[in-house]
Amino acid sequence: MLQTFIHPSLGEITISSTRRARRISVSVRSGGRIRCSLPPWIPTKRAIEFIEENKDKIEQARQRIAAHYPNAERQEPDRREIEQLRQRAKNFLPAKVEELSRKTGLRCGKVSVRAARSRWGSCSTRNDISLSLFLMRLPEELIEFVIIHELCHTIHKNHSEKFHRLLDHHVGGREKELNAKLRKYRAL
Ligand SMILES: [Zn+2]
Numbered sequence: 001m002l003q004t005f006i007h008p009s010l011g012e013i014t015i016s017s018t019r020r021a022r023r024i025s026v027s028v029r030s031g032g033r034i035r036c037s038l039p040p041w042i043p044t045k046r047a048i049e050f051i052e053e054n055k056d057k058i059e060q061a062r063q064r065i066a067a068h069y070p071n072a073e074r075q076e077p078d079r080r081e082i083e084q085l086r087q088r089a090k091n092f093l094p095a096k097v098e099e100l101s102r103k104t105g106l107r108c109g110k111v112s113v114r115a116a117r118s119r120w121g122s123c124s125t126r127n128d129i130s131l132s133l134f135l136m137r138l139p140e141e142l143i144e145f146v147i148i149h150e151l152c153h154t155i156h157k158n159h160s161e162k163f164h165r166l167l168d169h170h171v172g173g174r175e176k177e178l179n180a181k182l183r184k185y186r187a188l
Pocket of ligand 1: 149
């Protein structure tokens with residue numbers, strides 16, 4: 001059974017009573033919507049109390065999700081936004097590749113910017129690097145991390161141990177940390 005409840009600070013919450021639930025639990029969907037599940041033997045009133053007791057935690061979870069998925073509510077970024085990102089990307093990314101190429105001593109071929117959603121970047125057999133314009137939504141340290149990753153592919157065309165050692169070296173031993181951060185973003 002589904003019920004909607006309007007919380008004074010959290011807004012609309014869907015409360016779902018289901019046999020599959022063993023206890024009260026609250027989840028925040030990628031669009032920021034909040035859903036509360038509870039087993040049928042627990043009264044809705046108790047769920048509302050539970051939400052009230054945990055409202056700070058729920059709000060924090062919602063903010064974390066909003067930070068990671070800035071456009072989760074929209075299915076697609078609109079064309080205008082893509083064009084703006086493309087302009088910013090074209091001004092920023094090739095210059096950044098050049099800067100990092102000089103810093104690391106890893107040389108590459110042509111750099112192109114694409115509206116790729118499935119991956120942040122790629123490196124061809126001819127060492128041409130292609131970067132997603134959606135990188136522009138990432139913090140600069142992650143943009144640099146993606147570029148250095150692709151530059152390391154000019155030496156190793158795989159994700160072998162040697163590749164990771166080289167990458168880790170060029171990011172000051174922070175590969176794991178940066179990878180974990182990058183995983184929180186999607187190429188929306
Ligand atoms: Zn790779």
